[in-house]
Amino acid sequence: MHSAGGILKVTRYADGSLVVKENFNVNKQLVGITAMLKAANFDPTDRNWVMASYNPAGKVLSFGKVGSCIACHVLVRHQDLVFAPPxxxxxxxxxxxxxxxxxxxxxxxxxxxxxxxxxxxx
Ligand code: HEC
Structure with missing residues (x-):
């Protein structure tokens, strides 16, 4: 971990870490929720993140080792696949x-x- 302008940048998240993102459209309406959970030994090649997406009603749209999510998040491999903080x-x-x-x-x-x-x- 190192600090960037007072914000901690994490380079390895602990098992059990959960990151949740609410996604809004330009009218500030919730259009979906994406989440990633670090689960020990789940998928070592992709840093053990379980990826999930939900619609605003909570219906599961995708879950598990989701290639499309990982394809983008590997761009920040040096931050353990987590973009935050924008x-x-x-x-x-x-x-x-x-x-x-x-x-x-x-x-x-x-x-x-x-x-x-x-x-x-x-
Ligand atoms: C086009 C590339 C792209 C794809 C595809 C993508 N993401 Fe992301 N994701 C981002 C970016 C960029 C951010 C940070 C900016 C933001 O919050 O909008 C982000 C942020 C997140 C966050 C908040 C933690 C973080 O990394 O900052 C979660 C959780 C997340 N995405 C989950 C998912 C899931 C689950 C999927 C697949 C259903 C997915 N993402 C698909 C680019 C992507």
């Missing part, structure tokens, strides 16, 4: 487009990239 880890627009070709990119995110070019994950 905005220190920003994905290039081309990467977002490759994963979500039909989605608009949040203008707030585009502005963050513009103001924090040093934070782009390469």
């Amino acid at each position: 905005p220190t880890q920003l994905l290039p627009i081309t990467t977002w487009k490759a994963f979500f070709p039909k989605q608009e990119i949040n203008p707030v995110y585009v502005a963050l990239i513009k103001h924090h070019p040093e934070a782009l994950v390469r």
